Amino acid sequence: MIYLLWTIKKFRNLLLTSVILLGFVLSGIISPLQSENLFIHPCETETVIEAINIQDDTVITDVHILDIANQLIDEGCKKEALELLDQSTEKIGRPGLKYALTYLDLVSSLNRKEMFDKATTMYLVSLTNQNFQEDDKAVLILEYHRLSPLLSREEERRMKALLLDDDTWSLADEIRKKWVHLDPTPSIAGNQRLIEHRIRIQKALEKFPDEDRPHGLDARGVAWLRYGEPDKIYDRPFNFNRGELFAFVSEFQEMKESFGITASAGDFTGFMVTEDAEEISDDSDNGQTFRITGSSSSGTSQFDAARTTDDLIDTIYRNPFHTNLNIWIYNRFDMEMNENLIFYFAEGKNNVFRQIASLDDWIPQGLFRPSSRGYNASFSPALPLQYLAYQRLMHVDRQFMDAYNELENRIFNNPVERSETQLLHMASNVRTRHQQATAQRHFSAPEEHSTEKNKIPDIPMSVYQYRALGSNDQPVFITFIESRPTVSFITDFLAHQEIMDTNNDGDEYSMFANITQWYGLEHGLHLYNANMEPRGRIRDNPVLELEDERELPAISIADIPLIEEGAVQIFHSKLFNYHPDTEPPEESVYPDELRGLGKITIEQADHFTDWDNRLLISDLITGYGRIQHDRARFPFIVSHNRTIPEGENPVIHFEVYGLQTDADGFTHFEVDYRFEPDRRTFALFRRNRDRLTGTIEFSTTVNRFRESIEFDTLSLRPGQYTLNWHVRDLVSGRNATQNLTLEVVETGNRTASNR
Template structure:
């Protein structure tokens, strides 16, 4: 294989790159000769050489982790994690666009469409525009999915690529998904192996046909059965069920040949397994009841799917009961077509607009989502201290607290150890530039506060918590505390005394008795998840207020709490937005205020709190907003 052939598949410029100068190509040539171990070594050396020159090739990291997981070479997994993330450190979108776009498209199915930050449309727009910022957005995504950011090994990333490798070995009736698989591959990468499954070939056997096309002593019905089989194309199908995607019951996914002979894909409804010809009016000529052949096919399809249970069994029971009643008590050859159409359309509408027990989580993983045992409550707040912009990061993980989001911590008793909070600081390229460790004791509330000078350059912060226990073998006794939080704060606050400035909004709960207020930098316990029965406490600071003629500084605070889905407001006449206006005075140009808002009458869900501060002397206004989750 020549180097040009390899590069043509990647979208790079084959005229200027050769195996001797391009480690990615050299590795691909070795891989073509089945020397995958040597290929990994070439890619590792090549990536290191590029990094020393401040250059990065995302193709190398992707190829390395792809080959390592394909061969289940666990000894290479740590290096695979490092090289993959390192490869997305650059900005050369023009040269590596195909590799970057392909990886972004592999991430898209993992995103939650109901996320408060509207991540899906943001990613889709960046992919559409071929935005160079995609490179580091990919790096940030996988950094923030790493359950152990204190180590080089990214377990979630490896799990993801192991699933891709498995899907590529087993689900390739089509290769039109982002993972070069059929749609089963996409579902497998998102959720792992199903809890229930059934596969086979659709179609009516002779017994079913005889039941639904009775002979009654005439040869015409035998001919009818042969005619009816013309519309039975025996599509392949597979159905998967997952127990943990919905809090109520099993979530089902149906795959099959679209319209009986089309591509094998994820289907919305069993109707999509029926060939279009069976819906044609002329198909009535092939059925003894003079109804479209599609309604016979639908009955047979539900009969096959009923074997796995769930909604398919219930629907088949309804159809079978109706057919039996019409063909038995009514002595009809088939039910009337209008009734069968009503059944069919009702089932289709349920599948299209209100599927039973749909997936409520974007992924199932051993390292993220609902399977985490504990959560870390952390916030990042921009403030001014004198004329200096500051960033205050707080971390809370209390086994004794009943705060939302940390109730699971009550199971843990830390009599023989402490919690260590670690703040990992990364630069604009998302390369680590430092870390700060702080040990805290359960006796003091397990609260850490990191106060940093807020520089103008973009920075990324990770807060990590670990339970550190005592013992002879400290490494063995250390248990990872998987809660973590990530922040990319906005620019530093303005220090211009001529213009109004306000801090970020801090939300949480009134300080409970078990906490010492001296351990908290703000007069609340920070949290963005709030029990509905508790007051929502809000804290903010206003700077550079202008004095009135009497020397007093006056401002107005306007609050608006509105329920949202993503960024879209939900209009609810029974539960309109909560609004509050407060006029305040201050003897100084800096005002620090705390407010309690009653949310007892609000429905549970996601909210956006908007706070506008107006300097009543200068007339200037500034608004901050923050997302909240109100729970029962």
């Protein structure tokens, strides 16, 4: 028997405490209480779990707990519902997906950061093949539909095929893998991108519901899931009054007369001018209405323009459309985007908005026809609406300004566009170009974007890898992890300098040291197999380089083992401020102490295909400078882009494996090197060509060897060179060769990325 003892404490100085015994029995000894009788008090009170007394032989299920939690949520008691789920988790054998999602949504909406790790883990575990339950199939399908806006085309194709095949277990695992990929902080269990997604879902369902779609959202809600709240929203009704249309027609008529374009006979026939004022709307900026009477003080031209306007209005009335249009503008997400990302949503039935391909698609198709019943002007009815729409929006975004200027020029200023045929089809041609341009911008945009991540300063990162063999003669990647947290540090440092500086002696160096003691930098690697299951991780706390004017990167070096094909390596860099009195500049779902974040995901590269029982050379690592003997592994400035400043000594690091020993237990091998200049540089070295080649002899007692060789007598002129590096084992007679291209650059053009 299970007894859940709940204590409901009233506010407003009420001393009486009501204790409600909620009972439901899995053993059938007493009848379960109906869910509607479980709670007898509205949620104006604070509900606290007093005790959960569960007999050892009783198993509680997530279904019963969820039933109670959902009633709490319906009453507005989210905190109490979360407390119930949290307290009950350990009592449940395997929480299902529905339970995990309810827990995750409550943690997300209440921003309980201390529970992010548990909520994420519970969700991901519920999606694994070992834990996914058939009863959660409907919930999983809904989860897929709400994740689909974030998927790439290939991911969408793969998951949709699993859905059609009713392979829910594989679909659940694909969803799990997607969230592992999207995790911005793989070093901790909590997945902030997942938390942000759940918050977006809750807000989108509230703001943009559409019960007829599988994810329950209209087109605006889908964009919200992908990119969050837009930076700008234009949602004024797109109505134009008669005066605006009349002004366009008048200017058009003046253009035709000034350039001698003859109107067709049907341009001004079939019109009726009445004494009544007529308008399409009164929602323009000036709010004016225009009255056309039976006579015109402006002469025949104005009278003809008035009749054309009347005909235009009649035609628009015969093609009704919703004038409510939402335009969402997202500022470009990164420097690779040349323009902002714009969405167009037109209102349909029941206040549900659908996405349209361009602003021009807000206009009904019938208005793009060159001629229709009662309308025979030399431009389609859509053209003035396009012109006025872009004119109204020209100050909202540069794209609208460009579109308006293009229309203005083509209609009124470009003689090439003034033939009758081109004018009649101009609106359709403009619409097609705008549709194509919008489609290209959307195609080039990322599948999703995190606004929460934007609240954390970005740490630029680079990862460089070289093939080698580890100490056990198994393939590894010598990996350089570099980050540049200087900007993130300075941003946070300036914001909290006064709070953290407790040194009053006025010494700048002491002040700087006193403040920087609160900062920490972390580099990390998480290694996953092809199924995105963890296979290992590495963490390092490199020195935070702040005092060197060269803005050198922080560096970590690791040997990463080669694992199965399809493996994924995820690298991160984090900057922390652990001072207890400092706060991040913006509230976010990330830990408060996090002040900078970088991440790089790469697929495991190819390695040597055969490394056993043969002579093998690692990838050559190039650099320059004097050898620093106090630095063990790479005692020189490594140049990953293989550029060497003119006047610096080139350095080549190599490792050789599979050497044979002689009868005395020694290995003997030679290295032949040759720096081959390209044709443009070759003539400069004709007389001293022997200085670009050489042979170095080595002897050791082990079958593997590594060394960094500095060429202090080699003076290479600026230009490109091919380095041939040949190792010959004098004992076994085996040979191995590596080649690479490097470049000597003029002094001042140093682009080496490492020390």
